[in-house]
Amino acid sequence: MSAPGFPAALRPRLLGRTAVNTVAGIAVLYTLLPVLWLVLASAKNQDALSGSDILSLRGFSFVPNLRELFATDNGIFGRWYVNSLLYAVGGGAISALVSIACGYAFDKYRFRHKEKLFGLVLAAVMVPQTVLALPLYLMASAAGLVNTFWAVFIPVLFNPFGVYLGRIFSEGYVPGEVLEAARIDGASELTAYLRVALRMLGPGLVTVFLFQLTAIWNNFFLPMVMLSDQKLYPVSLGLYAWNSAATVSPEYYPIVIMGSLLAVLPLIVAFILLQRFWRSGLTAGAVK
Amino acid sequence: MTTTASPPAAFRAAAPPGVRTTTRRGEHVACGVLMAPFFALLVTVFLVPVGTAVWLSFFASDEPGLGFGPEHTIFVGLRSYAAVLTDPTFLGALGTVVLYCLIYLPLMVVVALALALLLDSGAARLRSWVQLGLFLPHAVPGIIAALIWLYLYTPGISPVVALLGKADLTVDFLGVHAVLPSIVNIALWSNLGYNMVIFYSALQAVPREVIEAAVVDGAGPVRTALRIKTPLVRSSVVMVALFTLIWSLQLFTEPMLLSQSTSMISSRFSPSMYIYDAAFTRNNYGLAAAASVILLACTIALSYGVTRWTNRAPRELSR
Numbered sequence: 001m002s003a004p005g006f007p008a009a010l011r012p013r014l015l016g017r018t019a020v021n022t023v024a025g026i027a028v029l030y031t032l033l034p035v036l037w038l039v040l041a042s043a044k045n046q047d048a049l050s051g052s053d054i055l056s057l058r059g060f061s062f063v064p065n066l067r068e069l070f071a072t073d074n075g076i077f078g079r080w081y082v083n084s085l086l087y088a089v090g091g092g093a094i095s096a097l098v099s100i101a102c103g104y105a106f107d108k109y110r111f112r113h114k115e116k117l118f119g120l121v122l123a124a125v126m127v128p129q130t131v132l133a134l135p136l137y138l139m140a141s142a143a144g145l146v147n148t149f150w151a152v153f154i155p156v157l158f159n160p161f162g163v164y165l166g167r168i169f170s171e172g173y174v175p176g177e178v179l180e181a182a183r184i185d186g187a188s189e190l191t192a193y194l195r196v197a198l199r200m201l202g203p204g205l206v207t208v209f210l211f212q213l214t215a216i217w218n219n220f221f222l223p224m225v226m227l228s229d230q231k232l233y234p235v236s237l238g239l240y241a242w243n244s245a246a247t248v249s250p251e252y253y254p255i256v257i258m259g260s261l262l263a264v265l266p267l268i269v270a271f272i273l274l275q276r277f278w279r280s281g282l283t284a285g286a287v288k
Numbered sequence: 289m290t291t292t293a294s295p296p297a298a299f300r301a302a303a304p305p306g307v308r309t310t311t312r313r314g315e316h317v318a319c320g321v322l323m324a325p326f327f328a329l330l331v332t333v334f335l336v337p338v339g340t341a342v343w344l345s346f347f348a349s350d351e352p353g354l355g356f357g358p359e360h361t362i363f364v365g366l367r368s369y370a371a372v373l374t375d376p377t378f379l380g381a382l383g384t385v386v387l388y389c390l391i392y393l394p395l396m397v398v399v400a401l402a403l404a405l406l407l408d409s410g411a412a413r414l415r416s417w418v419q420l421g422l423f424l425p426h427a428v429p430g431i432i433a434a435l436i437w438l439y440l441y442t443p444g445i446s447p448v449v450a451l452l453g454k455a456d457l458t459v460d461f462l463g464v465h466a467v468l469p470s471i472v473n474i475a476l477w478s479n480l481g482y483n484m485v486i487f488y489s490a491l492q493a494v495p496r497e498v499i500e501a502a503v504v505d506g507a508g509p510v511r512t513a514l515r516i517k518t519p520l521v522r523s524s525v526v527m528v529a530l531f532t533l534i535w536s537l538q539l540f541t542e543p544m545l546l547s548q549s550t551s552m553i554s555s556r557f558s559p560s561m562y563i564y565d566a567a568f569t570r571n572n573y574g575l576a577a578a579a580s581v582i583l584l585a586c587t588i589a590l591s592y593g594v595t596r597w598t599n600r601a602p603r604e605l606s607r
Binding site: 028032099130131135160 | 318321323344418423424428436438445447560591
């Protein structure tokens with residue numbers, strides 16, 4: 001660029017830079033402040049909570065709140081937490097393995113009506129959970145599974161979007177030549193998958209696991225339909241029940257807030273630790 | 289997609305015929321084994337339930353609620369559909385969700401895309417921290433997000449309401465006019481960063497030469513963003529719009545939680561809440577199934593419409 005053009009070009013850029021950073025800053029405040037409120041409010045006792053002055057240290061009771069949370073209703077919150085972990089970690093892991101295997105098969109093998117079948121998988125992504133809830137409830141009821149662990153655990157294993165991601169990852173990470181080399185070495189198809197391909201699909205597996213972990217941890221409708229025994233509740237449903245109690249007896253507010261904070265922690269930790277995986281998953285879903 | 293599959297196939301064709309048939313059979317077995325678990329799930333928790341919903345919608349239990357003698361289920365044809373479609377509470381719920389989508393969908397797409405373009409413009413600082421900050425609410429479960437905002441809407445607990453009160457503003461966030469925007473806000477807060485990261489990743493994949501060419505041609509940063517970059521990330525805009533739409537039609541968690549604290553949200557506020565109420569409060573399975581099938585039909589029609597419409601648009605542009 002010519003020298004006389006410089007100052008004119010620079011000034012709006014400086015202005016623009018300030019504006020861009022201000023807007024980005026406001027957006028980050030919008031997303032972070034409610035979480036910050038949750039952290040601060042979790043340390044307040046009931047009186048300080050309704051006092052509204054969120055920044056003062058008056059009524060600081062982080063530890064008593066925590067103790068109260070795990071003591072209420074004979075420590076049922078710990079139970080809910082373990083349930084959530086079982087549903088989410090166990091379900092997410094099995095679901096990821098199942099989906100990735102299917103996506104890999106869609107990518108590497110040829111068979112009749114393949115694309116039609118894949119279309120069915122994609123269609124399943126669109127079907128609302130609420131549509132399936134009543135029939136699933138009736139089926140579980142006929143099988144005697146209503147109000148059991150399995151009634152919630154089995155449906156969440158189904159993850160059609162994971163199959164879609166699995167196919168994309170298999171295209172990207174597992175070169176056909178490597179499989180061919182394994183075949184020439186005498187490995188059977190399944191051995192080639194387990195020993196060679198699955199290792200290359202590792203990052204994809206983690207991504208699908210993380211997506212499903214989030215989905216199951218968020219799950220609310222299905223447990224609400226299936227479970228009546230409080231001992232089987234996940235955290236989400238338990239806090240929902242406590243919050244409805246709080247509208248009548250406000251002493252539940254501090255423990256609902258503290259429980260919410262604890263319910264948020266595992267996913268935040270997972271997302272920060274596994275940043276590169278969810279980023280690659282989002283990119284794979286978006287660019288294709 | 290097919291390009292990666294062809295090299296091994298071509299390679300295999302060169303092998304002797306006898307070897308080829310055994311590997312073919314081995315491949316079919318392996319393919320079946322790898323796919324079987326997923327398709328078992330597809331049948332049991334997807335196809336059979338969808339079929340059951342359709343089947344149930346044509347039947348009703350005789351004399352519901354009386355409970356004398358054995359239950360009879362009788363074929364009622366389209367009567368449940370007629371009952372749902374003439375029920376003002378269902379039509380109201382459908383209207384609520386349409387209004388919700390009309391506010392939420394454009395707001396989400398425009399704000400998320402604008403933020404992604406700002407981050408991509410090169411003027412923003414600390415880009416990965418901004419991304420992480422915006423993405424954080426995605427790690428907050430839907431019910432917890434609704435809880436946090438419920439408390440931020442509740443006078444006496446909320447610092448927001450208190451702050452507005454000091455400025456002599458009284459806003460009833462759970463009042464008759466504000467309750468829908470309040471729900472939109474919860475959804476926007478939860479998903480903004482997630483969609484922004486999708487757009488940002490797509491923008492990063494735009495070839496830099498294209499943008500440099502635009503700058504050389506004298507396009508300013510705003511013009512480059514709107515005229516060059518935005519059309520190039522169209523496919524991800526469509527995908528985000530589609531998923532946001534499907535997700536919005538299922539609206540359930542947020543109004544369900546808020547309904548504990550405000551009388552402005554009835555038990556049949558959205559179609560999903562209507563289905564839940566019909567099935568598990570009123571035990572009217574036929575009605576719930578018919579409402580489910582209608583919701584499913586609306587979802588499929590809208591998704592199909594969005595996909596068709598966006599597939600046609602580029603051809604019209606090129607004319």
